[in-house]
Amino acid sequence: MVEKSFDFKNAEERIYTAWEASGAFRPSGEGEPFTIVIPPPNVTGSLHMGHALNNTLQDILCRFERMRGKSVLWQPGTDHAGIATQMVVERQLAEGGGNEDRRSLGRDEFVKRVWRWKEESGGTIINQLKRLGASCDWSRERFTMDEGLSKAVVKVFVQLHKEGLIYRDKRLVNWDPKFETAISDLEVENTEVDGHFWHFKYPLENGETYEFPIEHDEDGNPTKWETRDYISIATTRPETMLGDGAVAVHPDDKRYAPIVGKKCLLPLADRYIPIITDEYPDPDFGSGAVKITGAHDFNDYQVAKRNDIAMYELFDTKARMRNDDYVPEKYRGMDRFEARKAIVEDIDARGLLIEVEDKKIMQPFGDRSGVVIEPMLTDQWYVDAKTLAKPAIEAVESGKTKFVPENWTKTYFQWMRNIEPWCVSRQLWWGHRIPAWYGPENSFLIVAESEEEAELLARAELLKHDIMSEETIADYVSTHGGVIDGVLVKRDEDVLDTWFSSALWPFSTLGWPEETPELKKHYPTSVLVTAFDIIFFWVARMMMDGIHFMKEIPFHTVYIHALVLDEHGAKMSKSKGNVIDPLVLIDKFGADALRFTLAAQAAQGRNIRLSESRVEGYRNFSTKLWNAARFCEMNDCKPDPAFDPAKAQLPLSQWIVHEANTCAGDVTKEIEAYRFNDAATAVYRFAWNIFCDWHVELAKPVFFGDDEAAKKEIRAATAWAFDQLLKMLHPFMPFVTEELWGAITARDEQLMTAEWPLREPALENQAAADEINWTIELITAIRSVRAEMNVPAGAQIEMLQADEAPKGAVQIIHEGATFALPLGDVIDIAAEKARLTKEIDKATKEIAGIEKKLANKNFVDKAPAKVVEEQHTRRAGFEEQVEKLNVALQRLETL
Numbered sequence: 001m002v003e004k005s006f007d008f009k010n011a012e013e014r015i016y017t018a019w020e021a022s023g024a025f026r027p028s029g030e031g032e033p034f035t036i037v038i039p040p041p042n043v044t045g046s047l048h049m050g051h052a053l054n055n056t057l058q059d060i061l062c063r064f065e066r067m068r069g070k071s072v073l074w075q076p077g078t079d080h081a082g083i084a085t086q087m088v089v090e091r092q093l094a095e096g097g098g099n100e101d102r103r104s105l106g107r108d109e110f111v112k113r114v115w116r117w118k119e120e121s122g123g124t125i126i127n128q129l130k131r132l133g134a135s136c137d138w139s140r141e142r143f144t145m146d147e148g149l150s151k152a153v154v155k156v157f158v159q160l161h162k163e164g165l166i167y168r169d170k171r172l173v174n175w176d177p178k179f180e181t182a183i184s185d186l187e188v189e190n191t192e193v194d195g196h197f198w199h200f201k202y203p204l205e206n207g208e209t210y211e212f213p214i215e216h217d218e219d220g221n222p223t224k225w226e227t228r229d230y231i232s233i234a235t236t237r238p239e240t241m242l243g244d245g246a247v248a249v250h251p252d253d254k255r256y257a258p259i260v261g262k263k264c265l266l267p268l269a270d271r272y273i274p275i276i277t278d279e280y281p282d283p284d285f286g287s288g289a290v291k292i293t294g295a296h297d298f299n300d301y302q303v304a305k306r307n308d309i310a311m312y313e314l315f316d317t318k319a320r321m322r323n324d325d326y327v328p329e330k331y332r333g334m335d336r337f338e339a340r341k342a343i344v345e346d347i348d349a350r351g352l353l354i355e356v357e358d359k360k361i362m363q364p365f366g367d368r369s370g371v372v373i374e375p376m377l378t379d380q381w382y383v384d385a386k387t388l389a390k391p392a393i394e395a396v397e398s399g400k401t402k403f404v405p406e407n408w409t410k411t412y413f414q415w416m417r418n419i420e421p422w423c424v425s426r427q428l429w430w431g432h433r434i435p436a437w438y439g440p441e442n443s444f445l446i447v448a449e450s451e452e453e454a455e456l457l458a459r460a461e462l463l464k465h466d467i468m469s470e471e472t473i474a475d476y477v478s479t480h481g482g483v484i485d486g487v488l489v490k491r492d493e494d495v496l497d498t499w500f501s502s503a504l505w506p507f508s509t510l511g512w513p514e515e516t517p518e519l520k521k522h523y524p525t526s527v528l529v530t531a532f533d534i535i536f537f538w539v540a541r542m543m544m545d546g547i548h549f550m551k552e553i554p555f556h557t558v559y560i561h562a563l564v565l566d567e568h569g570a571k572m573s574k575s576k577g578n579v580i581d582p583l584v585l586i587d588k589f590g591a592d593a594l595r596f597t598l599a600a601q602a603a604q605g606r607n608i609r610l611s612e613s614r615v616e617g618y619r620n621f622s623t624k625l626w627n628a629a630r631f632c633e634m635n636d637c638k639p640d641p642a643f644d645p646a647k648a649q650l651p652l653s654q655w656i657v658h659e660a661n662t663c664a665g666d667v668t669k670e671i672e673a674y675r676f677n678d679a680a681t682a683v684y685r686f687a688w689n690i691f692c693d694w695h696v697e698l699a700k701p702v703f704f705g706d707d708e709a710a711k712k713e714i715r716a717a718t719a720w721a722f723d724q725l726l727k728m729l730h731p732f733m734p735f736v737t738e739e740l741w742g743a744i745t746a747r748d749e750q751l752m753t754a755e756w757p758l759r760e761p762a763l764e765n766q767a768a769a770d771e772i773n774w775t776i777e778l779i780t781a782i783r784s785v786r787a788e789m790n791v792p793a794g795a796q797i798e799m800l801q802a803d804e805a806p807k808g809a810v811q812i813i814h815e816g817a818t819f820a821l822p823l824g825d826v827i828d829i830a831a832e833k834a835r836l837t838k839e840i841d842k843a844t845k846e847i848a849g850i851e852k853k854l855a856n857k858n859f860v861d862k863a864p865a866k867v868v869e870e871q872h873t874r875r876a877g878f879e880e881q882v883e884k885l886n887v888a889l890q891r892l893e894t895l
Helices: 008-022 049-067 082-095 107-121 124-132 147-162 238-243 254-259 298-307 336-349 385-397 408-416 451-464 470-480 498-502 517-522 532-550 582-589 591-600 612-634 651-672 676-704 708-729 734-744 766-788 829-854 857-862 865-893
Strands: 033-037 071-075 166-176 181-183 188-203 210-216 222-228 230-235 246-249 263-266 271-277 289-292 353-366 374-383 402-404 436-438 445-447 525-531 555-561 564-566 608-610 809-814 817-822
Touching: 008 124, 008 591, 008 734, 033 049, 033 517, 033 525, 049 071, 049 124, 049 525, 049 555, 049 564, 049 582, 049 591, 049 651, 049 676, 071 517, 082 107, 124 582, 124 591, 147 166, 147 445, 147 498, 147 532, 166 298, 181 374, 188 238, 210 254, 222 230, 230 238, 230 289, 238 336, 246 298, 289 298, 298 374, 336 353, 385 408, 385 532, 402 408, 408 532, 445 451, 451 470, 498 532, 525 532, 532 555, 582 591, 582 612, 591 608, 591 612, 591 676, 591 734, 612 676, 612 708, 612 734, 651 676, 651 708, 651 766, 676 708, 676 766, 708 734, 766 809, 766 817, 766 865, 829 857, 829 865
Parallel strands: 033 071, 246 271, 402 555, 525 555, 564 608
Antiparallel strands: 166 181, 166 374, 188 230, 188 263, 188 353, 210 222, 246 289, 263 271, 436 445, 809 817
């Protein structure tokens, strides 16, 4: 029995529990495999709108393919999220009120605390995904640091090292001084802030001078020169100048030609550095001369490498000035910003400060620490990404893997063809510890899959390098239990970048390196659904590792979805206060309403503008569907096994069968093409306009009549069409459709495993469709005229043939036929003309006011883009209104 209304707050959990209990989320083992791996959310995370969109689209695909008879595996899991998780537990320790912190606990105890936190609090987002309706196979849930995945990570590291594709090197990295670790580009947020350009003089060696042009004519020829005994440089970070290794100018910059190859004094450090040429400096920016601080700037690092310029490391892990000979004693131990202030003051005292220029600058911040990131020259582990990228590039070039929308292919190629070595080491305690061990004074390096293997290799290396004899090794082992003890042979302290393990996700989650049945059946996976911002950091790396280790692409399609913005088109952020919590919307309107809202706007390449009113609208759509089910029940429209839709006799039955069949074809085609918005639009149109509005209304006269044979067929056709509708709508709105499926009649199966409706030629009846649709369009035209003429809603007016029409009748021309609607005695024609004229004048004035505003250059240039766009939208609305009003007025003029 269909209840009065859908109580989604109580029904959703009950329905989801029934789905899980039935085992329907697991692969059926029958049919073609269809596999999606979930982009693993951080174990620290909670559901945000990006997750809601991403997982709604994945679930639509999985439910769709499951109903099409495929053996669907939606592989779930979470990522250990190195920095984020370590930060959570460290914060808990700090808030505990005691003296405990990470270092006082020690590594082993701290890692135990993190595991404890993970078991107690790390599953929040999984439960939230269930509230969204995600039909993952939760029995196979994985974690990037569980035993099986950890084994895969170690095997990959060791194999890549043996192949020479993982190595240790000293290079520049993004360094987070708060967490004291290297971080990836993804974890850096570049933000525009108020800053300064400090302009300094670097005196030339031996007091040399040269003529520097300071004025030019219209053709750019110098007309005035100044004698200088210095070269001028500008910097946004004066604290790094103590690490300068050179000053560079462009080779074509003739202003500096006399002093190229000479030296200048580095103030405060009191050492001389060379003046060199390089393509990097821009002659038109600033003075055209650039200080080269190779150890603390990514561009400078490349210049220093090209020109064999010395690099000086200035900071310790907390970004304090180091205690090194090349750092003047006064600044040693100072925080970098404290040192900045002191250095500027001391340069000014020497008369070498030219000016301080206020300037907006882009500054890198750690996305979790919130501190300014420091480029640092450090020893790290690197992957030879260039070599691994070659077959991954070829896979997309050849079409084995395609991006949807296709334009993201260019983004992929741009990064992959210019790929740099991948820094995979992190100075953290939470993560996959690097399986590398070092001999005394770094005399040898061992990389092994287990500590037992490393122990045997270490003993051999100690003998090989004459560090210990067999006897001393035996004595040491009897005392310490082995040579790997943190004193003699030490394990690398670092852990691997979180992306290193998630890059293995498509095959490690299926059991690799073991040859499991799941791996054989479900790799390669089918499609990856993800956001554009991790094409580099995840998608590309899965391509590289999948092809390298599995000798096969990890997925044939990568669907890149857009962003979810607020209703004004602004990116959601806590600072703006415009973040929309998907769980709040689910609580208020139900999961189905949110899911359909997201899907209905998921056009390829177009960002989604989300508003609560839109979600509320689709909640009303759910109510409309529910009321249609109640109509079916009240009129005894139940599925009839004897009903053959291909043999329907009545035009109304033939029409609704034809429309349902057409919709099934459209929805199937659009989902297959990942046009989720078009699929949602097609099923929405059939549900609301065709079934709920027109079919229900056209069926009522039959149900109220005396023709029992007609009633039986229309009931059966209505029930059949409604079943088709529930099936087509299920991937988008699974809860309400599943509830109605079971409420209408007793079923042998759940809706989620019911057979997907196919478009069948036998069900097409264009003649019946044309006949009913002609009638619908005529009724629509009549209603439109009544609305335009302000006809009272309850007024009953006889429609006439055109040649029967009295004076005061409005003509309606529909597909070659002309009808008349006599309105002379129903409305006050003069009053209606006056009303319409007044409305036209009012709308026209609004248009004029908007056009005046848009013609104002100051408004267009200074107003936010969304405000200008709103004005264009308002003008278009008023213009459409004027057009309709004029049509109505013209109709009245003919009366």
